Amino acid sequence: MDKINVAEKLSRFADHWNPRVIAELNGQQVKLVKLSGPFVWHKHDHEDELFFVLKGVLTMELRDRSEQIGPGELIVIPRGVEHRPVAEAEVEVMLFEPASTLNTGDAVGDGRTRTVLERL
Amino acid sequence: MDKINVAEKLSRFADHWNPRVIAELNGQQVKLVKLSGPFVWHKHDHEDELFFVLKGVLTMELRDRSEQIGPGELIVIPRGVEHRPVAEAEVEVMLFEPASTLNTGDAVGDGRTRTVLERL
Numbered sequence: 376m377d378k379i380n381v382a383e384k385l386s387r388f389a390d391h392w393n394p395r396v397i398a399e400l401n402g403q404q405v406k407l408v409k410l411s412g413p414f415v416w417h418k419h420d421h422e423d424e425l426f427f428v429l430k431g432v433l434t435m436e437l438r439d440r441s442e443q444i445g446p447g448e449l450i451v452i453p454r455g456v457e458h459r460p461v462a463e464a465e466v467e468v469m470l471f472e473p474a475s476t477l478n479t480g481d482a483v484g485d486g487r488t489r490t491v492l493e494r495l
Numbered sequence: 496m497d498k499i500n501v502a503e504k505l506s507r508f509a510d511h512w513n514p515r516v517i518a519e520l521n522g523q524q525v526k527l528v529k530l531s532g533p534f535v536w537h538k539h540d541h542e543d544e545l546f547f548v549l550k551g552v553l554t555m556e557l558r559d560r561s562e563q564i565g566p567g568e569l570i571v572i573p574r575g576v577e578h579r580p581v582a583e584a585e586v587e588v589m590l591f592e593p594a595s596t597l598n599t600g601d602a603v604g605d606g607r608t609r610t611v612l613e614r615l
Contacts, residue, residue, distance in 0.1 A: 378555075378562050378570045400543035400571050401593055403523060423520035435498075442498050450498045451520050471591055473521055 381407065381429065384495045385467055392487045394470060394478055395495045406470040406492065408478075410462035415487065417480035418457045424472045425451050431466035435459075501527065501549065504615045505587055512607045514590060514598055516614045526590040526612065528598075530582035535607065537600035538577045544592045545571050551586035555579075 384397050384407055391411040398405040410433065426433060427449040435442045435450055436459040444450055452458050479488040504517050504527055511531040518525040530553065546553065547569040555562045555570055556579040564570055572578050599608040 376557070376571065376573065376576065378564050378568050381567045381569065398545065398569065398571050400545055400573075400591070401523065403521065403591070405545065405569070405591070425518065425520055425525065437496070444498050447501050448498050449501065449518065449525070451496065451518050453496065453520075456496065471520070471523075471525070 381469065385409070385429075387495055388493075391465075392478065393489055394492055396492050397495050399474065402474055403471060404474045404476075406472070407495070408468050408470060410460055410466040410468060411464075413461045414459055415479055415482045415485040416457055416459045417482035417485075419452075419454055419472075419476055419480040421454055422473045422476045423451055423453050424476060425449060425470065426460070427469040427471070429467040429469055431462060431464055433466045433468060434461040434463065436461055501589065505529070505549075507615055508613075511585075512598065513609055514612055516612050519594065522594055523591060524594045524596075526592070527615070528588050528590060530580055530586040530588060531584075533581045534579055535599055535602045535605040536577055536579045537602035537605075539572075539574055539592075539596055539600040541574055542593045542596045543571055543573050544596060545569060545590065546580070547589040547591070549587040549589055551582060551584055553586045553588060554581040554583065556581055 394406040394408040433444045479485045514526040514528040548564045553564040599605045
């Protein structure tokens, strides 16, 4: 039950599209991830997903539009909704989602699927 | 599925110990709350609770110690653990917790219990 310093956790890794788990509660996980470039189109059939931007500007592409999400802003992607995160420059994000959530959702052939996440 | 600006939501209220709901996902809620002064000792028998400090320094008193939690830091209070948030100066906090979580937990006689939360 120690406190967690988010910046300190972020300083411990530099790679992209590789979420780390920093906290767990109620079957949910809090993750940190650094993004760079475009990700893959995907959806999560059974999980809603929250992106809270800490640094940079995240473009969240949806099939009918896109949202620009800056520091201090968040978006919830409901289950079943196709989305593609794109980071023109590096973006740091806090994720809040069920422990079962796979980063690439249904796009498991992407090569960036992470089935086992490091805990920081 | 619009993005949510946390600072803009915080600007919409000024009272203390009255959480507002800004997002819902997977049966959980994201809430914002402003704290000032000491709260009441309480616990949540069935819910873990996450406090993410946005502004100010939160003192989280536990029965055996206390933690000072500053901006960019978070703490998870597991279910069943007695705690008392204390804010010597005003503190702004983002909460992640199940939709069922009552702010005063088992201390429902406190007078600050909020059973219906405003959604911003």
